[in-house]
Each structure stands twice: as C-alpha cells, then as structure tokens.
Amino acid sequence: MSYQAVIIGAGLSGAVMAERMASQLGWKVLVLEQRDHIGGNCFDEYDAHGILVHRYGPHLFHTDKPEVWEYLSRFTQWHPYEHRVLSRIDGQLVPIPFNLTSIERCFPADKANAMIAALLARFGEGARVPILELRKESEPLLGELAEFIYLKAFVNYTSKQWGVPPEQISPEVTARVPVVVSRDDRYFTDPYQGVPLYGYTKMIEAILDHPNIDLQLGMPMSSRVSLDWEKKGIILDGHVFSGPVIYTGMIDSLIPDNHIPLPYRSLRFEHKHFEQAHFQPVTTVNYPNEEQFTRITEFKHLTGQVKPDTSIVIEYPCDYLPEYGLEPYYPVLQDSTINRYLRYKQTLEEIKNLCLLGRLAEYKYFDMDDIVANSLAKFKIFDRG
C-alpha cells in the first residue's frame, strides 16, 4: 500500500495527528509503534485482578479548552471525576492544595483560627494565593503559614522528584502553588474534568479506528524508516518517501552518532493489589517527607470501578537509565539542555519532510489536553484545503 504520511508513535500525539490526516485529508497513514500497545504513556489496562490501572502512572484529564474537550468527546464518553489529593504531613492527611481545612489539621485551634482570619481579611473568601506571594506579607502569621507549607509539603517532595538536595530547591518553585482561602479541595479547577468512561486505551483505539490508518505495533521506526543524511531525505522500506513523517519519539535518538543524550527524570512504579475494598480515602496521597516514594494512587477512586478488592501504584522518582528498562518521563529543563535540544532540532530541520511532535520530540512536558491542542494546531500545516 502507498501512504501519504508516516507517523512514528501511537501515543496521544501520533493518534490525533493520524486521525486528522485520515479523516480530514483522506490520506492513507502508516503508524509505527515500537511498544506492543497503543496509547503511549496514557495506556491503561485491566490488571490480573480485573482492575483498570494506568501502567505508566495515574492520568487525570482536565482542561480549560472547549475545543479539546469537544474533539475527544467524539471518541469517548466521560466518567465525571474531580481529582482530590491528600498529603501526609506530621502523621496527618491534609488536603493539597492547602486550604482552610489543611490549616485546621496542621495547627492548634487558636493559631489556625488566627491564620484563617488573617487570610480572609487580607485576600477574601475563595482567593487562591501563591505561597511565594504569601511569604512577602508583613503579617507574621501569613509568613509562618507560607514557610510551613514550603517546608512540610513542597521542598522535600520536589527534592525527591528531581533528585536535587533540598537546600538547592529555590522557594521560586512555589511561585504558582496556591493556598486556597476556602474549603474547596479540588486539585484542578478547570471547567472540563473527567476520565474516559472505558479508559484511555479505548479512547485512543477509537481515535485510531479509521480505514485509512494502518497501525503496526511492535514496530520500531528503525525497522522500516531511516534518515538519509546525505540527501537530507527519508527512506521507507528502502525507497525515498517524500510525504510528511511525523516523529513522536525522543529527538536525540534521531541525531547521528556521538551526540550527548538529553537528560530525563524517570519513575519506578510499584503496582500492588489488596483484598480489601479501599486502601486510602482519595485517589492520590502524597508522601512529601519521610518516604522514598512521592505518592500512592488508588485507581478505583479515579475510574469509579466497583470491586471488593483494590489496586494501587507507588511512585519512586529516579534518573532515566534505559539499561534498567526505565522510561524517559520528565525532561530536565536547564539552559544547557534546552540549548542542546535547540541544536538537535536545528540539525533535524535539514530534513524538510520530518515533523517533530509531542513530549519526547519537542522535549517539553505537556499535559494531555496540551498534547491534543498541539497536534490539532500542527495538523493545520498539512490542511491547506
């Protein structure tokens, strides 16, 4: 079969692009995926106990973009879900972001009441005040609250997440972390929130379900596609391919030999099952301080699945070491790595029909809604009709 476009990777980025090209342009599209499943890191599956779990860590969908919600809603119905997170601080479970309930749980009643009164007087009911801003307040109680949240909820968590000593974490990391001046305990405030009713894999399966899309699993790019650096072209099955090739894998693995890899943080996931109805009161509990892991997620809270038993996942942050079977999850964005990325991008721009798309190819953390918006926007390059 001859194809008008080739897409490397059947994650959300590749799936949305393939669907647009197939349905809007009538193109025959070849999608090559090296894993034995679609969905990239959004992949979910039923575990050995029949519980729907997220293999690569919990995925919560939330967006303020009506066009993204509308687009995905063509391929799935939604289970309404608003994410709630508790954090284990000094042996207690407190809502995150910190709200009035959290303050009451962490401080003696007199002090908590005084802090709440100071917050209400200064910012008003319902405000969301960044901790960094709170630190600058002249009222000592507000400064004490900001310091407490920074030390107990964030600095060690961030240190574990990025593998950096706590003393090297700047208070600037809390620049956007809010204290909520109300009892609102939702983690996200976006107007559209939910999880696909039958899971992410089913949703992405529906996106890819088009007669013009030819999907091949267990097929790394290198088995069919290569870059011809001399002629600045792309070879598919031994022949020059002049249509667009959309690449959603790691950008540095396309760079010829002797390149310095781009660094990533990774996660080791420990999936566990318990013969009890529930493990914890909400979907996610953060462990900012004593433990080596950062958080535990219990899937049934998220999916609404009804079962007498339950499955959880524990997340241990670590460096990305491919030789240990780890995955590249979070780009480590520093001036030097961003510059390296830009150099690699410039090198690849010599190959005119290669398009870099998604979190690995663009070396950027994207939430799922941004990934969909990004693919829809990049599709416009090809949609000249």
Ligand SMILES: Cc1cc2nc3c(=O)[nH]c(=O)nc-3n(C[C@H](O)[C@H](O)[C@H](O)COP(=O)(O)OP(=O)(O)OC[C@H]3O[C@@H](n4cnc5c(N)ncnc54)[C@H](O)[C@@H]3O)c2cc1C
């Ligand atoms: C732990 C974790 C939790 C997250 N939680 C959330 C959340 O709660 N909410 C949210 O909105 N977002 C979340 N995200 C972000 C979300 O996972 C991404 O936005 C999304 O998966 C990116 O899609 P993608 O297609 O760009 O990349 P990927 O999902 O990585 O897909 C890329 C695909 O390309 C394939 N591929 C790569 N190289 C090749 C090759 N050479 N040949 C063939 N195939 C190849 C890969 O196997 C993969 O399937 C989370 C991310 C992580 C890491």
